[in-house]
Structure formats: structure tokens, C-alpha cells
Amino acid sequence: MQELPISRFPVPELAELPEDIRNRIIEVQEKSGFVPNVFLAFAHRPDEFRAFFAYHDALMEKESGLTKGEREMIVVATSGFNQCIYCVVAHGAILRIREKNPLLADQVASNYRKADITSRQRAMLDFAVKVSTQAYDVGDADMELLREHGFTDEDIWDIGAIAAFFALSNRMANMLEVRPNDEFYLLGRVGRDKS
Amino acid sequence: MQELPISRFPVPELAELPEDIRNRIIEVQEKSGFVPNVFLAFAHRPDEFRAFFAYHDALMEKESGLTKGEREMIVVATSGFNQCIYCVVAHGAILRIREKNPLLADQVASNYRKADITSRQRAMLDFAVKVSTQAYDVGDADMELLREHGFTDEDIWDIGAIAAFFALSNRMANMLEVRPNDEFYLLGRVGRDKS
Amino acid sequence: MQELPISRFPVPELAELPEDIRNRIIEVQEKSGFVPNVFLAFAHRPDEFRAFFAYHDALMEKESGLTKGEREMIVVATSGFNQCIYCVVAHGAILRIREKNPLLADQVASNYRKADITSRQRAMLDFAVKVSTQAYDVGDADMELLREHGFTDEDIWDIGAIAAFFALSNRMANMLEVRPNDEFYLLGRVGRDKS
Amino acid sequence: MQELPISRFPVPELAELPEDIRNRIIEVQEKSGFVPNVFLAFAHRPDEFRAFFAYHDALMEKESGLTKGEREMIVVATSGFNQCIYCVVAHGAILRIREKNPLLADQVASNYRKADITSRQRAMLDFAVKVSTQAYDVGDADMELLREHGFTDEDIWDIGAIAAFFALSNRMANMLEVRPNDEFYLLGRVGRDKS
Amino acid sequence: MQELPISRFPVPELAELPEDIRNRIIEVQEKSGFVPNVFLAFAHRPDEFRAFFAYHDALMEKESGLTKGEREMIVVATSGFNQCIYCVVAHGAILRIREKNPLLADQVASNYRKADITSRQRAMLDFAVKVSTQAYDVGDADMELLREHGFTDEDIWDIGAIAAFFALSNRMANMLEVRPNDEFYLLGRVGRDKS
């Protein structure tokens, strides 16, 4: 089945890639055991690859008032609205692992309003979905509501920026038709996957 | 975690239930190894329980030009649009089992247009989603398109009727907040579950 | 004009039908003076016919905290949103008769927010329309609002279940193109029709 | 029941009105047997009254390639989408009378796509609804389609202009909450009303 | 470039026009220095021309609790939602001139919620946009909110009526493809244009 194309666009050979990109790909493979297809799909455009993953890391890997699991909830909830298979499946796997919860990702992808989350996380996702689907209407009242749940202004930037970054990511994955690796579907479902 | 409520409404004890309903529940438990929560949630209303499952069986269990797996695709695709966690998770499990494919359900729930399905199945799901979201606009051209893909008129009724039945089912599950059983999330993912 | 087809699908002869279905049809004809076309359209599928009308009766004929007129308001309001001619016309007639009000059905079908109804009925229809069009967003606040208007939890189930059932019914009628009987259009308009 | 307010805004006494407006109102009363409430509601603003009815007459009373019945179909179809009780009920009555058809108005108001109309009228209403709901997307292909159904360019202007005028009218009636006269509901339903 | 057509429909010669229309056009040319194309496009239909501009003047030229600048804000905000180039460009110019503010029109056309306006004007535009896009849902609470901002009931009529009139105007301009005069684009941008 893995003969199915990874991307609608050409996927370069590892050997052809600039060294920094090849190294990044080798690094993720060593860490995860496989190369997530989004790396291969974006490698067709090295400059965009570098900017995309630099942006990703600036939001998803740094210190933040949001846990890494909460950040993945934002990705999964907004990617669900954008109907992006790649991001729902790949980040759903990461969410399961980060939260050590095999159920949460499928809930958040389908309907975050009825998922097993706290009311603080519900407020976080309400805001993320608003930024994702109607950012033009974001205003002071939204900020106020988040502050009441204990979010700092820096947290609010993080929530909105993750939603905004995956607005880009979802559109790219849907346009490129990036195929999620088979590995993602099962990751984190049986409680013994590494983080 | 299974202490979380199964339904927003009262869930009767098995012993309190009319005999036919109790028997149906025991039967499904013996077959599946657990009682899907939708049975317990609907048991609060015995007459609606009987009609609901009679309708379900009339569409999903009978002989049809659609395979049982294709019928589950319709359920999962339309339930995804209706943001119904219960139906996406429970019928996603059944779809994986019916099709012996651990990947398909998550794809169809997120974006059936980019799932690993045939063009005939794509036409089937386009129609099902149209019935689910804009039945008022269904017309002769839709029928014609399906016939070109080899569907008979009886098949077309089946596709539309399943979409219509789960329009009901999704709304009930969302209103009742029926919680999917934990078992569903993993079923059919590792290729060794029974049908 | 009545030469126009009743359904896009075949309509069986009464003599060909299973006895229970034939009897049900004869019974409704004796009561109403004509056979509503939805009975003939669904008779093409006896098992679905039985489940459909059993479900209908379980909601619309039983004792309830909602009057029969209020239940018809729910049908007419949600069928208006679903653009279902059959249900708007047929249940509009029943609504006029139940409420002995020749004006209400046309108002509720066009815009229930500006119809001659009480504020309690407005809350009821707001909830019914929410279940019909965005059940995924139904939550505790909706329940609370209905309770403030004096609805019990059983009433709330009834409101939502009727909206959900006609989500099914509207989609079937639109897919089948069930034609409302000419009789419905005038019923209850001149204040002397039987209930 | 007619104690219910005719408009959310003040309704002037006939005696207080400028003579031309009073005469117009008396004239319509003599012709129709009652004063449609839209005349009384708009009389609060004499200059707007004059412009509104001048515009109305320029479109609805003049010679046109569209019959008067067809023009009323446009009003009823687009007013249905705009959820305007006044226009659906009042112009539904006029449509029944113009077409000598007691069924058509309820069909067109609910779902013109499945109403008893010709394919030429279907094309006319498709265009009218497009102008009403997404005029920004009207283009050459729409014109071409209408010409294929035999509409002249002047007819096309008429279709679009009626849809545009009732976009105004529907919004005013909904903002003012103009109540349709009880008389409209029954007009044209029993085949013996005057034209 | 001005060889591009002014309207999709025929544009009459000034000499062919009825005298009152010709005079009106000459008058606007003398006042503005050019003839806005909407006058030429509507001149194809003299009766509609007269009603259209009479309606326009009744709302936009009369005494009102709204300043002329505020009325233009309503036009620009609602025309932005309706994607009407003519009205955004032409009334954007008038708004810049009326408010002696070269920035405001582009802000209001893009997203009035983030424009440099007062909270009273924000409430005004919220209502105008509601009348423009969902008048069926306008109710007492909307009136109350406007009254809290100091608007009288006559002001409220004005706001809604301007939104309703430009619902018509936007649809006509889009159907006719009326081209804005080149002059409008620069008017009021450099702070020295006449009012």
C-alpha cells in the first residue's frame, strides 16, 4: 500500500538534498524511527522547507505557558475543521503520546467541544478555532475571556500563532496531498509508545 | 476514566428494561464483548430504542448492492461533517473491521475526498454528503452520475437512506452526549480483530 | 395535475403490500380521508416503512410535556430550514389543525422568530433549530435555558428527538421527491377542518 | 388577533398622511378590499414610501417578457431564502392568483427546485436566487444560460432587478416586523378569488 | 483604459434621455466634475432610475441623526460584505471626503470591526451588517443595544434602511457590472478635495 504517492509534487531523493535539510531529515528519522512525509514533501522546495520547520519549531518546541500536549490539541482541533488528513493523523499521534491518552486525539479531531478536556482547555480551543476560522472577528472580549482562565498575553499569542501556522500547514498538506505515514495511525494508541 | 457519564440523560439498569430490549443488549454484548453505549443511552426510551435499531438494521444489516464496508464509509464520512464523536469513533471501528483496513476510517472521517477509495466510492460519498448537508438540492443529475458509476436505483436509495438515518443518529448522539466506549478506539487497528 | 409522480422511486400497489403496512395505510385513509403520499413512498421499503412510522409515532403520538401542536411547530420550523416541501406542507396542515390557527404554519415555516408564538415556544424552537442545524454545539447552557422556561429534561429530549427525526425525514422526502397531496394545502385554513 | 402590531415603528393615521400617499392607499383598498400592511408601515416615511412603490411598480406592473405570475415566483423564491414572512405570505397570495394555482406558492417558498415549474422557470429562479444571495459571482455564463432558455437581455435585467428590489424589501419588512394581513393567507387557495 | 464598458447593458446617449433624467445627470456632473457611472447604467431604465435615485436621496441627503459621513460608513461596510466594487470605490471616495479622513474607507471596506471608529459607530455598523446579511434575525435586543448607544428609533430606521437600500444597489451594480469611474479611486486621499 505504501506505493501510494507521498505528495502530488515531486519528492526528491535524500542524496540530492542540501546538507542541512538532509541532516534534519536524518535526525527526525533517528528520533522517530521513520521520516514523516511532510519532510519529504516540503523538501521539494528547500527554502520553504527551512522556513516552515523553523516556524514550526519556534512555536511547538520552545518553552511556553502551554504544555506540548495542549499545543498539539490546538493543531488537531483546527486541522479537523480544515479537513486535513495529514495533520489530523500525524499530530493526533503526537497528541496521544504527549498526553499519554489514547482517546483524546480522535475526540478533539471530531468535536473538541465534547472532548475529555478541562474548561481552561476548552477556552483555549474556542480561541484557536476562532483564529482559524474567523480571525477577522477576534477582539478584546476574546482576550479577556482567556485571561480569566489564567492565560497570559504570551500564552494567547502562542494559541493564536499555532492556529495561524497550521492554517498554512493544513492548506499546504491539502494542496500537496501529503499522505500520512502508516506508522502514525497506531502510535500512542496502546500506551507503550515512547514520547 | 470510564466513570465519565455515558449519556447526558439517565441510563437505566439492565434489570429494569423490557425483555426484548434487555435481550437485544445481551445479544450485542455476547457478539461484541461489550455493550456499545448508544444501546444504553437509547434504552431510556424503549419505543424510540426499538424504532431506532429496527431502522438501523433495515439499512445496515440487510442484503444490498453496497458492501457492509461501503455502508460504514457513508456513516463515517457524514458523521465527520456532523462532528459526531460517537459515530465517528464507533463506526470508524466497524469500518476498519469490515474493510480489514486500519487506515481508512481516519481518512474518511477527516476528508473522504483524499481517502484511499475508488472513484465509484468517491461518487457514493459525494452523494451521501450531499444528502446529509443539502438534500434540498438533490436532483436528476445526481442520480445520473451514480448510475454512470454502476449504482442501481435501489443502491441510490440505500446511500441516501443511510446518510439520512445518520443525520438523525448524529443529532441524537450529540444532544445526548453519548460517550463512545473506550474499546472502539483501538478496534481494527492491528489487523487481528474479529469481524 | 395529480398525474405528477408521488415519488422518484417506484410506488407499490396497495394489494402487493404486506398486510400490516396495507392495514396501516387503510387506517390513515379512513381517518384522514386520503393517504398521505409519504406512506406510499416509504411502502417501497417495508422494513424502513415500519421503523419510520414506529419512530414517528413514538415521538408524535405519545403523551408528552409538549402539546401535539407544539410538536408540529418543531417539525414545521426545522423542515423550513431543510427546504422540505413535503414536510412543510403536510405538517403545516396538521399544525393549523392542532392549534386551530390558520396563520401559524406559514409564519413558522418562513421565520419562526417572528411568528405568533410565546417566548417559551420561541425557546423551544431555538433549541430544535440548533439540534437540526448544529447539534455538535449543543451543551449545558442550552439545557439550562430550556429549564428556565419550565421544560423538564424529558421535554428537552422530546424537542431534540423530534428535530433529529425530521432531519431524517426531510432528507428522505427531498431525496425521494415525495409530492405533498393536494389536500394538505387547504387543510386547517378555514377553521372548520376536523382534528 | 388583529390587535397585534402592524409594524415595530409608528403607523400614521390615514388622515395625517400627504394626499398622494393617502390616495394611493385608498386606491389599493378599493382594488383589494383591504390595505396591505406594507403600505401602512412605509407611510411612516413618505419619501421612502413614494420611492419604494414607484420602484415596485416600475418592475412589477410594467410590460415585460416575464408574465406577472413569473415575476411573483421570483419574489416568493427569494423571499423564502431571506426568511421574510410578510413577502412570502403576501406575494404568495398574489402568485396563487396570478397563476390560478393554489399549490405553487407554498412549493416555491419552501424549495423552488422541486416546485411545479417549467425548466425555463427553473433557470429564471436559479438566476434570481443567485442575484439575491451571491450577486458578486454573477457573470457571463449566467447570462448565456438564460439566453439559451429564450430570455432576452431585457428579461434578464427584469429577473435580477426584481431579486434585487426584494432584497431591499425583505430586509425592510424583517427590520420593521411588518405583519402580513390575515386576508393574504387564504387568498387564491380555493380557486374563486378575483385577479 | 476607459474604453472598458461602463455596464453589461446598453448605456444610452445623453441626448436620448428623458429631460428630467438628463437634467439630473448634468447637475451631478456640474457638482462632481464627472458623471458617476451608476447614473449612466441606470439611465437604460428611466422609471427605475427615477425610483432608485429618489430612494437614495430620501435616505442619504435628508436631515438625520446620523451624519452624512456615518451614512457612508454604512454603505461602505455593507458593500464590502456584498463584494461590490462600484459601491466600495465610489462611496469609499465620498466617505473619505465627508469624514475628511483618507484612511477610513479602506479600513471599513476590509473589516469595520478594526477600523478607526467610535464604539457608537461600531454598534451602528454591527446593526447595519446584521440587516444586510441576516435581517431575519433582527429583534428587540438589537434595538435595545442601539438605544443604549444613544440612537433614536428614527436613527435605527435610517441605519437599517440604508443597509437595505444598498442590498439592492450592490446586487444591481454586480449584475450590471457597473464600472467605477477612475476618478473615485483617488478622491479624498490627499486631503484637498472639495466636499
Add this chain to the structure above:
Amino acid sequence: MQELPISRFPVPELAELPEDIRNRIIEVQEKSGFVPNVFLAFAHRPDEFRAFFAYHDALMEKESGLTKGEREMIVVATSGFNQCIYCVVAHGAILRIREKNPLLADQVASNYRKADITSRQRAMLDFAVKVSTQAYDVGDADMELLREHGFTDEDIWDIGAIAAFFALSNRMANMLEVRPNDEFYLLGRVGRDKS
């Protein structure tokens, strides 16, 4: 008026910034004569600043089958749909300069379908808007259509990637409430601005 805040979040002093970011800002100021506020707003987050502008440059500054003017059309059209004042105003200015056309930006921001563009550019913007608003539905037929207009696969990536990047950018600008510099509003309108 320029006392109005540039961003909802803190804006750092130039002296506090990392050297590479300060240099980039000084460079743009020297080239443009002022510092576009988006640079100052993003400077609050240096890592995101670097990734954002690296991504921007990778798409907007490189060699491409699309002219720089066409790329700005994509930005303006999609930013109009996203109701982003900053991007409409700032990139509208750049579009006027790139295309040496003072009218085009306002047209494309309001309704690109009726703007003064070629049919090839219309196809380009149709695709860009589809990626921006419904990327989940992008498929082979969209690619085929673009190829018929002479776009290469690399061009198609560019169109979609620009639409995707500004999906991010518009959401950030709306969340941060980045205020466009006053200078942008007039740039390119009078035909003598530098490129």
C-alpha cells in the same frame, strides 16, 4: 493619529532587538522610506520574525513563473476574503506599484471576479481563493484547469503556497491587530511612486 497602537502586543525598541532583526528593519526602512508595522509587531518574537520573513521572501522575492505583480494579486484577493486590513492596505500598495496600475488593488480586494485582469489571472485567483477558503476540496481538476491556462506545476505550487502563507499572515495580523502605516494608503495611486 499615528499615536494609535501598532499592535495589540508589545512592540520592542529597535535598540533591544537582535542584530539580524534590527538590520533587516533598517534595510527595509532605507528601501521603503518607512518601517512597515508588521516588522515591528513580529519583532516581539524574534524566532517567529525570522521564520515569517524567510518564508515570505522564499515565496515573494524569488524567481517564479508568476510576476511579482501577480503574486501580489494573490495576496490582495485572499486577504480580502480574510478581512485583513493590514494585508489589503499594505499589499494593495505594493500591487499598485508592481503593476503600475492605481485601480487594480481596490478592485481585487473587493471582488477579483470583476477586476481588470486577464482570464489567466482569473484562473490563478480562483485557485488561490480555493486554497485559501476550501483547500480540502482541491483536486486534480483544479490542476488541469491551471495547466490549460499555461501554468506549470511549479507555478501551481507558488499560487497555492502564497495563498497558504497569507492564510497564516492574515490570521496573525488580525489577532495582533497590526495597524497599516498611513503611508501605504496613498502609495502607487498617483503614478509616480518608486517600485
